[in-house]
Amino acid sequence: MNNKTAAIIAGAGSGHRLGADLPKALVKLIDKTLVEHAVAALAPVAKLIIVTAPAGFEDKFREILGDQVTVITGGVLRSDSIRIALENIGSEYEFVLVHDAARAIASTELASNVLAQLINGEQAVIPALDVVDTIKEVDAGGYVRNTPERSTLRAVQTPQGFSKSVLAHAHSSAEDATDDAALVEAIGIKVKVIAGEERALKITTKSDLARATQILLPNTEKQIRVGIGTDAHAFSVDASRKLWLAGLLWDGEVGVDGHSDGDVAAHAICDALLSAANLGDLGSNFGVSDPKYAGASGATLLAETFNKVSTAGFKIENVAVQIVGNRPKIGPRRAEAIAALSKALNNAAVSVSATSTDGLGFTGEGKGLSAIATALIVSK
Numbered sequence: 001m002n003n004k005t006a007a008i009i010a011g012a013g014s015g016h017r018l019g020a021d022l023p024k025a026l027v028k029l030i031d032k033t034l035v036e037h038a039v040a041a042l043a044p045v046a047k048l049i050i051v052t053a054p055a056g057f058e059d060k061f062r063e064i065l066g067d068q069v070t071v072i073t074g075g076v077l078r079s080d081s082i083r084i085a086l087e088n089i090g091s092e093y094e095f096v097l098v099h100d101a102a103r104a105i106a107s108t109e110l111a112s113n114v115l116a117q118l119i120n121g122e123q124a125v126i127p128a129l130d131v132v133d134t135i136k137e138v139d140a141g142g143y144v145r146n147t148p149e150r151s152t153l154r155a156v157q158t159p160q161g162f163s164k165s166v167l168a169h170a171h172s173s174a175e176d177a178t179d180d181a182a183l184v185e186a187i188g189i190k191v192k193v194i195a196g197e198e199r200a201l202k203i204t205t206k207s208d209l210a211r212a213t214q215i216l217l218p219n220t221e222k223q224i225r226v227g228i229g230t231d232a233h234a235f236s237v238d239a240s241r242k243l244w245l246a247g248l249l250w251d252g253e254v255g256v257d258g259h260s261d262g263d264v265a266a267h268a269i270c271d272a273l274l275s276a277a278n279l280g281d282l283g284s285n286f287g288v289s290d291p292k293y294a295g296a297s298g299a300t301l302l303a304e305t306f307n308k309v310s311t312a313g314f315k316i317e318n319v320a321v322q323i324v325g326n327r328p329k330i331g332p333r334r335a336e337a338i339a340a341l342s343k344a345l346n347n348a349a350v351s352v353s354a355t356s357t358d359g360l361g362f363t364g365e366g367k368g369l370s371a372i373a374t375a376l377i378v379s380k
Contacts, residue, residue: 004095006049006096008050009042009049009050010099011024011025011053011101012053012054012075013101013102017205018204018209023057029104029203029216030216035051035101038103040351041106041107041111042108043335044338044339050085051069051071051072052075054074055074065353066353067330067353067356068330068353079177082098083172089164095118095119095161095163096161096162096164096167097111097115102202103158103201104203105200106157107199110200111159114161117194118161118162124160124166125161125191125194126156127159127194127195128196129154129195129198130155133150134150170183170186217317224376225376225377225378226377227271227274227277228271228374229274230268230271230373231370231371232264232368232370235255236256238254241254243255244297244298245265245369247266247297247302247340248336248340260286260297261296265341265373267298267301268373269341269350269373270302272319272373273306273319274305276376277308286304302345306344306346309377314377317349317378318351320351321373321374323369323370324355324372325363325368329354330354331354338351
C-alpha cells in the first residue's frame with residue numbers, strides 16, 4: 001500500500017439493465033456485491049477509499065462496507081461525483097485511482113501496475129485492451145462514415161491513475177465525461193496506456209454478470225461451498241494482556257480474554273472455512289481442552305485451518321471478515337490486516353471491513369470485540 005494514494009470508486013449507476021431495482025453497485029456477484037469486490041481489490045493499494053453512492057442509498061453502502069471506506073453522496077453526472085470525491089481527499093495524498101464499481105473484478109495487480117507508473121513519474125495512466133473487432137464510425141442515417149485503423153485503437157478500462165493535482169485541474173476545466181482520462185487529455189497532459197486485463201470487464205447486463213461469474217468460478221462442475229463463522233471475546237481486566245486482532249499486534253490496546261490469543265477476526269475466518277468444508281468448527285478442531293492451543297496465535301490457527309481445508313480437497317477462493325467493535329480503528333491498518341491474514345492462508349484473497357453497533361450490545365458498550373466471516377471455497 002502507498003500512503004500517498006487515494007482511490008475513488010464510482011458506484012452511483014443504476015442496475016436497470018441488470019434487471020435490478022437498486023444501484024448496480026449493490027447487485028450481488030457470487031458472495032459479495034459489486035462494490036465490495038471493487039473495494040477488496042483496491043484496499044491493498046490505496047490508504048483512503050471514497051465510494052460515491054446515489055442519493056438515498058448512502059446508509060446501505062455504509063452498512064455493507066463498514067468504516068473501511070468513506071461513503072459520500074454522488075452527483076447527478078459521473079464527473080460531478082468525481083469532483084465531490086476529490087474535495088474529500090486531503091493534501092497529503094499525491095495519487096488518485098479512479099475506478100468504476102461496475103468493473104468489480106479488476107484485480108489488485110492491475111491497480112498496482114497503474115500506481116507503479118505514477119510513482120515512476122507518469123501523470124496519467126490508463127489500462128486498456130487491444131481492439132480485436134473492426135470498428136465502424138456510423139453517421140446519423142445509419143451509413144458507415146469511416147473505418148478507423150484498429151491497430152491504433154484501444155478499449156479503455158479502470159482503475160485509471162492520476163496525479164491528484166492533474167485530475168483536480170482537469171475536472172475544474174470541463175463539464176462531463178464518461179472517462180477521466182479524456183478530461184486530462186483536454187488540458188494537454190499525456191496519458192500513458194498500459195496493458196489491461198480481460199477480467200476488468202464492465203458489468204452492465206445479465207450476460208456480463210454471467211461472464212464475471214465464469215471468470216471467478218471457471219469450472220462450474222466443481223463443488224462450490226460457502227461457510228459463515230463468528231467469534232466474540234470480552235476485553236480483559238488484565239491491563240497487560242496484549243491485543244491481537246486480524247493477525248496484528250495493536251500496541252497500546254488492552255487485549256481480550258481467551259484460550260488462545262483471542263483474535264476474533266482470525267477465529268471467525270477459521271470457523272467459516274471449517275464450516276464450508278464440513279470439517280466441524282473452531283471448538284472441535286482447536287478446543288480449550290487441548291493444551292497445544294493455549295495462547296496460540298490467530299496466524300497459527302489460520303495456517304492449520306488452511307492445511308485442513310486443503311487436505312479435504314478444497315481451494316480458498318475468497319474470505320471476507322467484518323470486525324465489530326468501537327476500538328481499535330481498523331481503517332488505518334486495513335491493508336496490513338489483509339496482508340497478515342492472507343499470508344497465514346497461503347496468500348488467499350482476503351477482505352477486511354469493520355463496523356460499530358451504535359452503542360448497542362456488548363461491543364457497542366465497549367466490553368469486547370466480535371467478528372463475522374464468510375468463506376468461499378471450491379473443490380480442487
